[in-house]
Amino acid sequence: MDRRNPATITLISCLILASQLAISSLALASDEAKAEYSKKGADTCLKCHDEDNEYPVLPLFKTKHGELNDERSPMATLQCETCHGPGGAHQKKKKKNKPKAPIRAFGSKAWTPIKEQNSVCLRCHNDAPRNYWHGNAHESSSVGCADCHQVHVRRDPMLSAKSQVNTCAQCHQKQKIEFNKRSSHPVRFAKMRCSDCHNPHGSFDDKLIKTATKNQLCFLCHAEKRGPLLWSHAPVTEDCTLCHSPHGSTYSNLLVKRPPLLCQQCHSQAGHPATLYSGTGLPTGSGTIQRKFLLGRSCLNCHSQVHGSNHPSGVKLLR
Ligand code: HEC
Ligand code: HEC
Ligand code: HEC
Ligand code: HEC
Ligand code: HEC
Ligand code: HEC
Ligand code: HEC
Ligand code: HEC
Ligand code: HEC
Ligand code: HEC
Incomplete structure (x- = not known):
């Protein structure tokens, strides 16, 4: 100088x-x-x-x-x-x-x-x-x-299902790991890509979701959950991610929590019928639900139609 x-x-x-x-x-x-x-x-x-x-x-x-x-x-x-x-x-x-x-x-x-x-x-x-x-x-x-994107290579790793996850994971390691959990969308087997759900170029919705709303995204592949149903369950119509983690979860079915805790985030036990539905009439009594009915599938033992029901008497999501 x-x-x-x-x-x-x-x-x-x-x-x-x-x-x-x-x-x-x-x-x-x-x-x-x-x-x-x-x-x-x-x-x-x-x-x-x-x-x-x-x-x-x-x-x-x-x-x-x-x-x-x-x-x-x-x-x-x-x-x-x-x-x-x-x-x-x-x-x-x-x-x-x-x-x-x-x-x-x-x-x-x-x-x-x-x-x-x-x-x-x-x-x-x-x-x-x-x-x-x-x-x-x-x-x-x-x-x-x-x-x-890489343009000086024969195949841009971002465009193939096999290599895309690792390319996104250069910056999103945490999300990649979520797909290794017990229940997860099959991204780690290259059967799905991050870009099946996200538009990395930007989107109308939050979190770069590629459809206009989160539920529309889930309906792309789970159309049977779309309805309209005779009896719908309010949170299902509102937002699937109230109960499901989209990437992966340690609970089965991608659930954010295990029932009954999942359900009890919104429903109190107070006033719930205490005995099993007999088929001849509604259960009576005002105690808490008997413990044995909360084993296994818990609330779902009886409320099996958690996503809504098309049965004429499915109002309580029991059938
Ligand atoms: C002069 C125009 C032009 C410019 C500038 C350009 N591209 Fe492209 N690009 C194209 C065309 C044409 C295609 C092929 C599109 C098709 O076949 O439909 C393409 C394809 C692509 C693809 C898809 C490749 C594939 O195999 O399907 C990607 C990714 C891409 N471009 C990224 C980029 C990036 C990143 C840049 C900037 C560094 C860029 N392009 C600049 C014209 C351009
Ligand atoms: C579509 C746009 C595009 C075209 C056409 C293109 N390049 Fe590139 N080039 C890039 C991008 C983007 C990078 C960054 C690395 C990558 O994405 O692969 C790059 C990287 C490079 C580099 C390495 C730079 C570094 O940082 O060390 C060189 C050298 C280069 N290009 C030369 C060329 C030459 C020579 C040609 C013509 C034969 C060419 N490029 C055509 C987009 C382009
Ligand atoms: C006389 C030899 C020569 C020619 C001709 C030449 N380059 Fe380069 N280029 C180089 C060298 C050497 C470097 C490394 C630069 C350095 O280290 O400072 C370079 C670097 C680059 C880079 C990286 C720049 C950066 O800042 O990282 C790009 C991109 C590139 N060249 C593209 C081109 C393109 C496009 C052409 C044609 C228009 C071209 N070069 C023609 C010798 C050349
Ligand atoms: C099945 C669809 C789906 C797939 C596949 C998917 N995502 Fe997501 N992702 C979502 C949804 C839905 C949200 C929004 C969650 C919310 O709002 O609670 C989200 C949120 C995110 C966020 C925001 C922060 C967070 O964790 O909530 C990042 C970052 C992200 N995803 C990255 C990725 C990456 C990287 C991949 C691939 C390894 C990927 N996603 C694959 C649906 C998906
Ligand atoms: C965060 C990562 C990311 C960034 C940043 C990104 N892309 Fe992409 N791009 C992708 C992924 C992933 C795909 C594959 C999408 C698919 O197949 O649905 C893709 C696909 C493409 C394609 C081919 C298919 C299409 O959408 O037309 C083009 C062209 C493209 N990108 C251009 C660009 C340009 C131009 C930019 C910058 C303005 C850009 N990308 C920025 C991740 C990215
Ligand atoms: C070069 C680093 C980089 C790569 C590669 C990258 N991202 Fe990102 N991504 C970021 C940064 C930085 C942000 C903004 C800060 C944050 O939310 O972490 C972000 C944010 C996001 C978000 C959250 C948006 C929000 O509204 O909170 C999603 C979803 C996402 N990225 C998905 C992807 C997907 C899918 C890929 C691969 C196709 C990808 N990213 C590749 C750096 C990257
Ligand atoms: C691109 C298609 C696609 C999208 C979008 C998608 N899924 Fe999936 N989903 C799948 C596939 C594939 C499986 C795995 C099916 C299998 O393993 O048999 C799956 C499985 C599931 C499972 C069961 C997981 C288990 O452990 O058995 C749940 C719950 C689920 N998805 C919820 C959602 C929710 C909520 C959304 C929206 C945020 C969504 N999915 C978006 C394709 C998709
Ligand atoms: C109120 C909580 C809740 C909401 C909201 C919810 N789910 Fe579920 N979902 C569950 C439970 C609990 C299971 C496990 C069902 C079982 O074990 O029979 C499940 C299971 C699933 C499964 C795997 C088994 C099957 O039925 O195919 C898919 C796929 C699924 N849900 C998709 C969705 C989609 C899509 C949405 C949004 C439209 C959604 N869920 C909203 C609680 C919910
Ligand atoms: C995010 C909050 C939320 C979660 C989690 C949730 N629910 Fe609900 N549930 C509601 C709302 C809101 C209604 C509608 C209440 C009304 O119309 O008075 C409802 C309605 C019901 C009904 C019908 C009640 C009636 O009077 O018609 C049943 C049964 C039910 N939920 C069972 C469950 C079960 C079982 C779970 C767990 C798998 C669950 N819910 C998880 C919010 C939730
Ligand atoms: C043993 C079977 C059984 C189990 C287990 C069970 N329920 Fe019920 N639940 C019923 C029956 C039957 C009704 C219908 C009562 C009626 O129509 O008045 C009902 C009604 C409800 C209602 C509507 C209440 C109302 O006042 O109408 C909600 C909300 C509900 N259950 C939530 C739950 C939750 C949350 C769990 C898990 C903690 C659960 N149930 C476990 C059988 C069961």
Whole structure:
């Protein structure tokens, strides 16, 4: 630094100022050279970023982004520079194969701001799955497209059921572990993916639930619980997660608690009929439920239709 003359220092500070003002590299008016695209597109880049390079770029050509014949693909237009931005200055050799200027890079460690990275991808992917991208939990925590997606590999691990869980678990280890519990949705067997329930790109509902409400989500696969039923059970219509943990639970059937405690969160024993329904009339008495009826399936020994009933006399969810 100390050997630089004042003129160079002024120039450098101008450049720093300019880059602070610039929104994208295209806007760097004082640095025309940077806005220059290389003359031979990908061929220019591949001179240095070849098979021997430490970062393998070539598998991209086996993906949809490498399609030369699809006019929507980056390869059909400015090629590498569609994503990485103008590399006219970057590709000019300096010394020892070192590039002259930086070029747009992706990922949480890259120098390029996350917002700028994302806007590059959204130029082509601003469609329905990402309608709620702006302001979603990931976007507002500065998680970028490239923190989840890899484009320079033949198969993006995020898109396959086998590898998706581990990719999400890089940041959500706790949720991954919940799927190892005794009762759980079969995510650990790759029979389900996190994205069967969540839209990581953002959603209308809380917690990135991919449907408009939590119950609609459950109905996607458990349609028989949808109703309408003759006799419904209020909490079931309201929110399945009042009784079920969606990821996993140490209790059977993904229950948040074991009955009778599950039921007693909302129902008191006081006034409950004490004896077994005889079939000839309603049980009488006002004591607490006899202990033996609370063994095994507990309240469900009698109230077997906990999700609601279609039986004409199913009002107490007994049949
Ligand atoms: C003259 C050789 C050369 C050419 C041509 C070249 N690069 Fe590079 N590029 C490099 C080197 C060397 C690095 C490592 C930079 C460093 O370590 O400072 C690099 C780094 C990069 C990076 C990472 C930048 C970062 O900040 O992490 C990207 C992305 C990149 N190049 C893309 C391209 C693209 C796209 C082209 C074509 C427009 C291209 N390169 C052309 C040599 C080259
Ligand atoms: C110039 C437009 C363009 C840009 C920029 C672009 N893509 Fe794509 N992308 C496409 C096209 C076209 C497809 C193939 C879509 C199809 O077949 O329906 C695609 C497919 C994908 C897929 C699905 C791949 C698969 O195998 O199904 C992912 C994931 C993706 N892009 C992520 C990204 C990310 C992340 C970025 C930013 C780093 C990005 N894209 C930038 C055009 C683009
Ligand atoms: C938190 C992780 C995560 C982030 C961040 C993320 N994605 Fe995705 N993306 C996924 C998952 C998971 C899938 C598979 C979804 C599915 O199959 O239902 C996917 C699928 C895609 C697809 C292919 C299917 C489709 O939805 O069209 C494209 C394209 C895509 N993402 C682009 C993007 C872009 C652009 C961004 C940034 C604006 C982005 N993604 C950010 C996880 C992520
Ligand atoms: C669809 C957008 C897209 C296209 C097209 C694209 N890249 Fe990339 N590139 C990325 C993303 C995103 C990353 C970050 C790593 C990843 O997701 O795989 C990256 C990473 C890189 C890196 C490693 C940078 C680092 O941080 O070390 C180099 C080098 C590179 N790309 C060069 C190229 C070259 C050369 C081409 C053309 C053959 C090209 N890229 C085409 C999006 C793209
Ligand atoms: C069967 C559907 C389903 C699957 C599969 C699923 N989730 Fe969830 N997830 C939910 C629901 C529903 C909620 C909301 C829970 C609530 O509001 O009480 C949720 C909540 C979350 C939350 C918010 C914090 C928390 O734990 O409540 C995170 C983070 C999360 N899920 C990540 C994941 C990850 C990562 C995966 C894959 C390993 C995954 N989910 C798979 C349905 C699912
Ligand atoms: C690079 C890290 C990263 C990856 C990878 C990632 N997430 Fe997240 N996720 C976050 C951060 C940061 C938040 C916001 C803080 C929090 O709630 O933990 C978040 C929040 C969430 C939430 C809670 C939203 C809310 O409203 O509370 C869900 C659900 C979620 N992620 C699902 C997923 C799924 C599914 C995947 C894989 C497809 C995934 N995430 C991959 C970092 C990540
Ligand atoms: C993408 C499909 C899908 C969605 C969405 C879904 N489930 Fe499931 N669910 C399954 C599958 C598959 C099983 C396992 C069936 C088996 O093992 O035979 C299952 C099993 C269950 C079980 C029984 C678990 C056990 O230990 O036997 C309960 C309870 C359950 N789901 C509740 C829910 C709730 C509540 C929601 C909404 C938050 C939901 N499911 C959303 C597919 C789904
Ligand atoms: C009041 C608590 C409660 C609510 C709310 C609830 N469930 Fe259940 N669910 C249970 C109990 C208790 C069991 C165990 C039933 C048994 O052992 O016979 C169960 C079992 C299940 C099962 C596995 C056995 C079967 O019947 O297929 C599925 C699937 C299920 N529930 C889905 C749902 C869905 C979907 C919702 C929301 C529409 C929901 N549950 C709401 C208490 C509830
Ligand atoms: C989240 C709170 C909640 C939980 C947990 C819950 N219930 Fe309910 N239950 C209600 C509400 C609210 C009603 C409607 C009460 C009314 O209409 O007066 C109801 C109604 C009933 C009825 C019919 C009562 C009548 O007078 O028609 C029965 C029987 C019943 N619940 C049994 C159970 C059983 C068994 C469990 C445990 C598996 C359970 N409930 C768990 C809230 C809950
Ligand atoms: C031995 C069978 C049996 C068991 C076990 C049982 N119930 Fe009942 N319960 C009944 C019968 C029968 C009725 C209907 C009484 C009526 O119609 O007046 C009833 C009625 C109810 C009602 C409606 C009360 C009312 O005033 O109408 C609720 C709520 C209820 N039970 C909750 C529970 C809960 C919670 C448990 C577990 C702690 C449970 N029951 C265990 C047989 C049983």
